Amino acid sequence: MKRVVLGGQRAWLEDVPDPTPEGEWVVVKMHSSPICGSDMHGYHADGDHHGGGHEGVGEVAAVDTAHRLKVGDRVLVNPASGCGECWRCRSGNYIHCRSMPPGSGGHFAQYVRKQEWLCPKLPDDIGYDLASLMGCGLSPAYQALTRMGVSAFHSLLVTGLGPVGLGAVALAKFLGAEVIAVDPEPWRRERALLIGAEEALDPTEVDVLQFVRDRTGGEGVHRALDASGKPDAERLCIDAVRALGKVGFIGENPNTIEYGPSNDGIRRGIEIIAAWHQNLTSVDDLITFLRRFPRAAKLISHTFGFSQVNEAFATFAGRQSAKVVLRPWGN
Numbered sequence: 001m002k003r004v005v006l007g008g009q010r011a012w013l014e015d016v017p018d019p020t021p022e023g024e025w026v027v028v029k030m031h032s033s034p035i036c037g038s039d040m041h042g043y044h045a046d047g048d049h050h051g052g053g054h055e056g057v058g059e060v061a062a063v064d065t066a067h068r069l070k071v072g073d074r075v076l077v078n079p080a081s082g083c084g085e086c087w088r089c090r091s092g093n094y095i096h097c098r099s100m101p102p103g104s105g106g107h108f109a110q111y112v113r114k115q116e117w118l119c120p121k122l123p124d125d126i127g128y129d130l131a132s133l134m135g136c137g138l139s140p141a142y143q144a145l146t147r148m149g150v151s152a153f154h155s156l157l158v159t160g161l162g163p164v165g166l167g168a169v170a171l172a173k174f175l176g177a178e179v180i181a182v183d184p185e186p187w188r189r190e191r192a193l194l195i196g197a198e199e200a201l202d203p204t205e206v207d208v209l210q211f212v213r214d215r216t217g218g219e220g221v222h223r224a225l226d227a228s229g230k231p232d233a234e235r236l237c238i239d240a241v242r243a244l245g246k247v248g249f250i251g252e253n254p255n256t257i258e259y260g261p262s263n264d265g266i267r268r269g270i271e272i273i274a275a276w277h278q279n280l281t282s283v284d285d286l287i288t289f290l291r292r293f294p295r296a297a298k299l300i301s302h303t304f305g306f307s308q309v310n311e312a313f314a315t316f317a318g319r320q321s322a323k324v325v326l327r328p329w330g331n
């Protein structure tokens with residue numbers, strides 16, 4: 001089969017043996033494998049990086065003793081793996097499992113081997129590309145927004161409008177919130193408005209904190225969510241919420257930001273939550289969202305067959321895109 005290799009700001013294909021099913025591990029023929037911001041580390045790094053990709057959907061191509069799935073089933077392919085027995089796995093939050101068994105290859109490949117319990121079935125009425133958004137395109141934002149209790153009663157600030165932030169805008173509009181979206185890239189702001197954001201601000205041109213205060217009678221927004229991973233934007237989210245507000249972080253930032261337990265936490269009563277990756281707990285609600293929110297289709301801006309894999313990564317790196325989806329069996 002063909003598999004993607006990344007490195008030195010290039011992407012290309014290599015030939016590797018097809019995976020084989022074994023026990024609960026089934027083989028899935030991948031039809032749509034989106035590119036995630038975190039895949040870009042390998043793309044920009046030196047050296048050859050094999051086995052990337054962690055989102056996507058496909059159809060079961062081979063089974064061994066798996067009993068829940070059969071050949072031909074359409075499935076969501078979750079990232080990584082899990083022991084299936086610890087409390088994290090049993091609660092559906094397997095992404096935090098501490099004893100993941102090896103053997104799950106990257107998803108930028110024509111076939112992927114995966115434990116059957118990490119391949120929820122997809123309904124027939126949702127196409128592969130759209131369903132592939134249920135990975136990082138929607139799941140971190142879904143987890144954060146639901147844990148923050150975002151509703152139609154709320155104003156929400158979203159900082160960072162890459163695919164994850166745009167997914168947050170879409171879900172927040174589905175939930176009825178008023179959305180103020182922030183990103184320096186005009187293309188991304190335009191897309192946020194198409195999806196339904198009330199405002200899309202350029203933080204290099206506008207004092208966003210002042211804008212938020214003016215718009216909310218000096219109170220601040222009810223909720224704020226950062227998808228940029230940028231320290232300034234994360235701090236802005238803390239500053240922009242009103243008393244008893246909630247702040248969510250879903251953009252990776254391995255460093256630290258300033259947070260005052262008294263001045264930010266105790267005396268304002270704000271809560272901070274964070275969410276990572278995709279979990280089994282989001283699947284059913286995201287299927288409902290994809291069925292009932294037609295503008296979700298605007299979360300995908302480009303699709304590329306495997307032969308155009310270099311162009312696909314260059315497009316994503318150019319920041320003039322929403323989700324870029326690879327089709328491992330497309331031209």
Ligand SMILES: [Zn+2]
Pocket residue numbers: 036037038054055136
């Ligand atoms: Zn991801």
Ligand SMILES: [Zn+2]
Pocket residue numbers: 082083084085086087088089090094097098099
């Ligand atoms: Zn586990």
